[in-house]
Amino acid sequence: MAKLRLGLIGCGFFARNHLHAWRMIPEVELVAVCDIDPDKAEAARIEFGAGKAYSDAAAMLRDERLDFVDIATTMGTHRMLAELAARRGVHAVVQKPLAPSWEDCTAIADAFHRAGRRLMVHENFRFQTPILAVRAAIAEGRIGKPHFAQISFRSGFDVYAAQPYLAKEDRFILLDLGIHLLDILRVLMGEVVSVQCQTQRVNPRMVGEDVATALFRHESGAVSVVDCSYASKVEPDLFPQTLLKVEGEKGSLELHADYRLRIVSEGKVSECSVEPNLLPWSAKPWHGLQESVLNAQLHWVEAMRAGRDAETSGADNLKTYALVMACYDSARSNAMVKPKVWLPG
Ligand code: NAD
Ligand code: 89V
Numbered sequence: 001m002a003k004l005r006l007g008l009i010g011c012g013f014f015a016r017n018h019l020h021a022w023r024m025i026p027e028v029e030l031v032a033v034c035d036i037d038p039d040k041a042e043a044a045r046i047e048f049g050a051g052k053a054y055s056d057a058a059a060m061l062r063d064e065r066l067d068f069v070d071i072a073t074t075m076g077t078h079r080m081l082a083e084l085a086a087r088r089g090v091h092a093v094v095q096k097p098l099a100p101s102w103e104d105c106t107a108i109a110d111a112f113h114r115a116g117r118r119l120m121v122h123e124n125f126r127f128q129t130p131i132l133a134v135r136a137a138i139a140e141g142r143i144g145k146p147h148f149a150q151i152s153f154r155s156g157f158d159v160y161a162a163q164p165y166l167a168k169e170d171r172f173i174l175l176d177l178g179i180h181l182l183d184i185l186r187v188l189m190g191e192v193v194s195v196q197c198q199t200q201r202v203n204p205r206m207v208g209e210d211v212a213t214a215l216f217r218h219e220s221g222a223v224s225v226v227d228c229s230y231a232s233k234v235e236p237d238l239f240p241q242t243l244l245k246v247e248g249e250k251g252s253l254e255l256h257a258d259y260r261l262r263i264v265s266e267g268k269v270s271e272c273s274v275e276p277n278l279l280p281w282s283a284k285p286w287h288g289l290q291e292s293v294l295n296a297q298l299h300w301v302e303a304m305r306a307g308r309d310a311e312t313s314g315a316d317n318l319k320t321y322a323l324v325m326a327c328y329d330s331a332r333s334n335a336m337v338k339p340k341v342w343l344p345g
Helices: 015-023 038-048 057-063 075-087 102-115 129-139 164-168 173-189 287-306 314-333
Strands: 004-009 028-034 052-054 068-071 091-095 119-122 146-154 192-200 211-218 223-229 243-248 251-256 260-265 268-273
Touching (some): 004 015, 004 057, 015 028, 015 038, 015 068, 015 287, 028 038, 052 057, 057 075, 075 091, 075 102, 091 102, 091 287, 102 119, 102 314, 119 287, 119 314, 129 173, 129 243, 146 173, 173 223, 173 314, 211 314
Parallel strands (some): 028 052, 068 091, 146 223
Antiparallel strands (some): 146 243, 211 223, 243 251, 251 260, 260 268
16 A cells, blocks of 8 residues: 655754654655744654655645645644645645644634645543553443543743743643643543633743633533643652543542552552653653653554544544633633634534
């Protein structure tokens, strides 16, 4: 079967993980890379063996025959680049957050819907090895129907060193990190009907909020709490581990520090390690996220080959994005908010 021909756009900090992961997937050929900074594009071309380097995405899409693009720029450019790809009839993977506003996100999803092309949002947290283990335990019925969850990510790690733009965003932790936790929440607990949220700005260097605490009611009747912080002076600092607890009618599970998964199932207690694997190019403490990038990209290739949407399609990711928007609305209005719904147009 012919390889899937890929053009990657945006050769910055996080794209290195995408590029390492694509190199591990034999069904994908890296035809070209593109960055508005020609030195970055050329460096990526050399290191990852791309056919050609571009500094203009429109030129790459015009001159190359591509099956899909991987858009790994920051969110402000996603709509413009995604619409370009959709107009060219090319499928796309787009990094999270899909765009800065609901309007931009729905425009992207609509563009791919109209073009009849597939869109996957690169939402990798749900593909982390420990989260996959939690998903499997729930799917196997080990704890029965869940009625409560708590998902927590609290750290004082200096994320601004590698991603300085984060400190300047007027909406920060919910849109950058909370979005991942809200995606996990949907996967574990199902869709949400109402949201209440409070935000805080603890670090005065930040423009946006760096702490958020939210409460959710699900369609199933379950209730959940999601809390995230980049202002937690804690020891040990577990960045970038997501900790969680889910309680069900037959038992409970807890994902503890250092990837220990403890399950209580019908009175029986078991505990095991669900530590992510170290890949030849990954390094602690990032290895869990790096492996999840590979898992997400393998999932995309499998979906493309099978002719179906990825789990984190545009339609799916808009449900996660709607929770982020609902959290901000609730924090601003101090009221309970219902998440928006997207209908393809
Ligand atoms: P970055 O600023 O390091 O890299 C972005 C790159 O895109 C830069 O090299 C820039 O020159 C290039 N670029 C900008 N506009 C362009 C255009 N029009 N055409 C071509 N290239 C262009 O940013 P980053 O930290 O790598 O973040 C990129 C994305 O990855 C963001 O959406 C961020 O939220 C996401 N991210 C995701 C995770 C995760 O775990 N999923 C982790 C970190 C970052
Ligand atoms: O996933 C992200 O977008 C990253 C990080 C995990 C560091 O918050 O910004």
